[in-house]
Amino acid sequence: MDRRRFLQGLAATGAAVGLNGVSRSQSTPTAASPARRATLPPVRVPVQGLSLQGHTLQTSFTSAGQPWQVFEDLRDPHGTLTLSDGHHACVLGKRTEPVYAETDTPYFGMKLADIALAEADLLADHLLRHGEPAEDEVRRAAPPVAAQLNPENYYGRLPWTTFVGTRQCADTMPVYTSGSTRTYHTDQVFADLHDPKRVARRREGLLGGWLPAVHKVIPIDEQSWYDVLVFADVDATDRFVVQTWHRTARIERGKMVHVSYGHSYPSYPPRRMPPDASAFYAALLRFHDYWQAELADLCIAEVPAAGWTDMVHHAFARELIVRPDGTYPKYGAVDRDYYGNEYDGFQDTFTSSLYANLEWGRFAQAAAVLDEYFTDFVQPDGMINMRGAETGQFGLTLSLLARYFHYTGDGALLDKHRAKIEATVQLLLALHDASLQLSSSDPGYGLIHGWNESDACLFPDPTLWWKPYYANSAMAARGLRDIAQVWQAITHGGSSQPTQWQQRADLLAHQVERTLRANVRHDLKPPYVGPLPGVTLTFRESLAKEKPSEQQWPHRAYSELLQADVLPGDLSHLVIDCLRGHGATSIGVVANVAPVAPDSRDILGFISYGYAQQLLRLNRIDEFLLFLYAHRYHAHTPGSWTAGEVSDITGGMPLFCMPAQLTIPLLLRWMLVFEDSAGETLYLGRAIPRAWIGSGQSIRISDAPTRWGRTGFQLRATDESTIEGIVTLPDRGVPTLWLSLRVPAGKALAAVQVNGTAADWHGDDVKLQGSPGQRIHVHARFT
Template identity: 50%
Template sequence: MILLGGVFSAASLAMRGIALGQGEAVRPVLSGRGQAWKIVEDRATPDGALTLHSSTGETIKLSRFLESYEAPAGVPYCGLSFPRLALAEADLLADTLLRGEDDPDEMAVRDAAPSVDSHFESEQVGRIVWTSFIGTPQADDVMPLTPAGNTRNWHVDRIAPELHAGAPLVAHRREGLLGGDLPIIVKQFQTGPGRYWEVMVFAETDTTEIHQVPSWQRVTLVSNGKVERVVYGTSYPPFGPFRPDPDESQFNAALLRCVFFWRKTQIGQMQIHLPRADWSDIATHGFVKELIVRRGGTGARYGVVDRDYAGPEYDGFQDIFTASLYANLVWGRFDQAKAILIDQFEHFVTPDGLVAMRGPEVGQTGLTLSLLALYARLSGDLAVLQRYQLKIGAMAQVLVALHDKALGLPDADPAHGLIAGWSESDACLFPDPSIWWKPYFSNSGLAARGLEDGAILWRALAPGETALSEDWLKRAKQLRARVNEALSSSIQHDQSPPYVPILPGVSESFRKSLLTHRYSEQQWAHRVYAELLQSGVLTPDLENQLINSMRAHGATVMGVVGNLAPPSAESRDMLGFISYGYALALLRQDRIREFILFLYAHRYHIHTRGSWTASEVAGLRGELALFCLPAQMTLPILLREALVHEDENGTTLHLARGVPRSWVWSESGIAVSDAPTRWGKISFTLRRRSDGSRLDMWVTAERALPDTIRLALRLPKSRIPRSVTGSLPPHALVLSGAALVIHPGDVRDSRIEIILKST
């Protein structure tokens, strides 16, 4: 309902201490959540906020955070020629960006290549041109948006002809999200000094439509802080007197509904505060995108719009389930995690333990078991897992049967004891899928992890079936040992650094194999490497050798796992999904500078600018890329682990392990609230004093703090920890190199002060 009366005025706002600045305007009064609301919009700068003020004093400030599609400043590709970096075995971009001892420079990473979706033909063959989308959890589809902000039904250039497809004005736009993370897309197109068109687009949230996405549009011409023209739109263009354009009050009321709806979906999840709000926003926006993409908010879907990847034949793809379940669990979104789990096991897991997908992936089957155990550990909900106990048991027995087959091979066979099977479901699209029925190291690595974690889960689900859980644990131990043994004996030490293959007993590198064979058994080497590292079953020495090999021998691009293909002077692509397993290993091995490079590169070269649509695969030339949901889940997973990370032995909780030095040293500090862990929900704050003399830390737990907490002290080189005091006894606080090791004992909270000295 739209209130017609003037509850607010400029004078009444001033009386409440809300002063209107230059370019701000008071909008009509609206109702929502039982209150009257006034919208105040700042037009003094293009980045001015839109603020909601309620009659009871509540204020919601929605910033405009926009990123530019302008070409990178300076020489692209860090001064390297594109053919050289594309053909080189070594990751030359990573080598350049990691020079020196400091963290990689964020802006240098951003400008190292054109942004995704920034350079393409306006009519790319085989695909409509869209770079972002809007939608609601209610709908089973989304509405794509063109670079100019057109929906499929309502075109911006009807209002502003200069915003036509292919116009330089459109190519050089600024784009972002209102409020930083809300699915309210804002695009700005500068027409001259102080003059620009702004397009705002979002989906109606108060709808029962499941087959359509009702939309709202606003096109505004702003000149020197003043609105010269504004046009409002809904799903369709006006049709004479029968379907007029909406007015300002109708648009603002829909905007208010949208804000309230999406903010409600974030209640109960872990909250993070970082020195730069855009970093926390890009993580929380990942969950917004997920609710839009999934049918009805929970039904599995890989991509959107294009038949590849929005077709239902993709819905059973295991990576959709594993990436989403992982991300939602570690952010404390247990209701969504449960809904995803139910959807997967009701619709896609069959009684024999396989998935309704063309080619079940062995590694992802093991990862599924591990994540089910994580679900039980973090949520405490065994009931939903007991509902699917038979299917869970059958899934584990698939790995057992494959392991038995591997054990039946002769001892002299390099594949003895290693699980053979497809690592990638796409193997089934080729004439002879048996080419890829191979003992990839990742199959056994994630199977070992899945059987080990699955055995612990099984003890809780079926305490009387100890023989089964003991067998799984025994097999997990065998697989872990065999993977380490086989990998170690397969390393090619005649190369520098030594080359680590994806299969036992092979002499060809994946690059040579891809160049030599039409159908190469090493076609999806990127998946094998990333999954093996995610399993965490390798010894630290082997894990580091594998990381070194990947970076030196063609498997990474700008510090992110590459989408590995035959070498070409024309392309070298980055992998948006799956690759987070590589980043987790970097964190585990304290290769933090490389981990931070991964964060920066993934954000700026896998995601579109501002509206943050993640790509399955992204080129380095600004090509049009395809969205996939697992890629969107990568940064939420990694930011959580960078801030709050549990070691695999369950003995140590790492805090701030993977954050940039600039974040630690920021006066605004770092804060995490209600991060779910095996010890219950944990919260902590880290903030430096304004004079740089000390860091203040607070840590609290829902139950009791873990036995050991390790706080990473990634400080500037000019600051060295000198001493530490706090509410804990001195022996419980130990400075150890660039970390503070805390042994809190049986307490639920502690305040700690770290005194610093200058060098």
């Protein structure tokens, strides 16, 4: 359901919301705090070898006593902008994407009503018809996000599509379609930019690939365009006011015929005058260095297709912008939904951030996020300082705390919050105890009852959703199992608690499997299983007939059930097939399931990554790639990459939420480096698109953290029948390790050698062995 419609519906019922007052304590920085990281030298490239032929010298400026020059290729909207001191340079590329539909026949000619009403995911079926989906075909499956901006979605306010900010500022600045902000107006420079029809044909992107500097191109004719740059002033120290830099230019046939520079506000002579070009570019240099330093600890990845690794960088930069001081949690930005304090303790904001930062080696940020959350938002009894808890997220929290320890070895931070962590465990055990008091004939016997979705608490009678959703128990089993594995090492004690937690985990997992098997409806095709036991209607039927429905928000329940990974493979396959076949996916991504309507079939941008994760575990790689592509192109605005919590497939503008923004980093990391839930097997390159291998370009990731230490690999097809690769084994031990060589479509591996010796390989997968930290050379032939 669209978030605004949902809230309007609640308002109509007169529902009142309250939260017991809990004092907010000051978070204590840990030794890993980002504020204490070492200062690194600025990122530069040698001028020697750079070609500036045909570039225009814009201006010069001085920075730290060093003279700099600014060159820009104005022959093309994507021409680079280069800042050079004569020896080294910052080269800022430009890449934009159209924000409008490029075809008048979306959905491959299918009718939207047919797509929306069908139980099967018709778009997914079409895109998977030949196996691995084509990225560009997925992009064209539906109109781009924000291609159709409805003023009603903004309650009469101007429609913003992206925003800028800094770590140190506690707020953000929205950027509107024309490039204007709330305080600086591009249409005061060029009146054409006040024309919504002209601006609707714009292209959007980010300067430097991923830097949070908005770049907009509004065409005039084939060789002329308006060019708009906006970025936040990283030198500003205002607590809430976001100071911004602006360049608004008209470019005609390779020349900048008119340009205006601005800083935050319109001119007010003689006190406030526009900045000159040198001030703008000096600020741009500082901006570049600031953000490069902020993300210096990100492990490096390289893939052949444009934009993917930039999306990872941008997601982490955006997180620092959204979080005041880079650490205090905010679910959204700009609008009250979701920037209001009632959302600050939302569990998904914490778990998605901790997960993504750990997977990409950002341990200092992970530590800061963990410490902040447990200090300010976890109460001594394990309950959270937020309006409505999500029961499954307690289990995911415990699982991620164990992952934090596996990756970082930092037991001190977990020991600091030991009492609250143990209280979280006891909360789940108490809920499980209550379920064991039920009659053994009760459908929910032995399954944890509780809200699965936070929004349940907003209704007049929230008890309707205090139910035994499978995900509650599955996530609890996962969390108890994982935290039990590390608790002895963290506490340095001989406690029997971990053994007891493991026993509870096994009991919960067994009960989930037993009860789920007993509730499969084999009379439906594909077989159907509901989000909780004892229901007789499918979720579509329930949402249509029962108002309100206890099966509301089934998308969360299914995603968390799959993410927990406690079901045997056959049941996991069944759940996925159920979602795809009964109306719970949209273009291969988990759908935001709501009462069926002929004009919408929305994509769930956040929490749905658990579904994708299980696709990867089950080796359903084609579907995983469809999810990845569809999430990028239909849950993010083009070019500026603002991720929506829920995105429709008709081109509307969704509400931004930070957990949705962190989904692509998780998916791309798992595509390249993925470990099984049991902590026994490591997969490298498990979901690399065959088209990427066939490109002949390098695919690599370095220093990717795992529970066995850092690892990485590089692969490249050197010709039409050969792949060369180098794998660096983890430095703290070697698990069972598989490298996937997903050769181009229609090809098959013919021979594989590892360090010159014939290797053990099955299908696309090569088994690797060696000593910790060893570099392994892989040579493969395919036919």
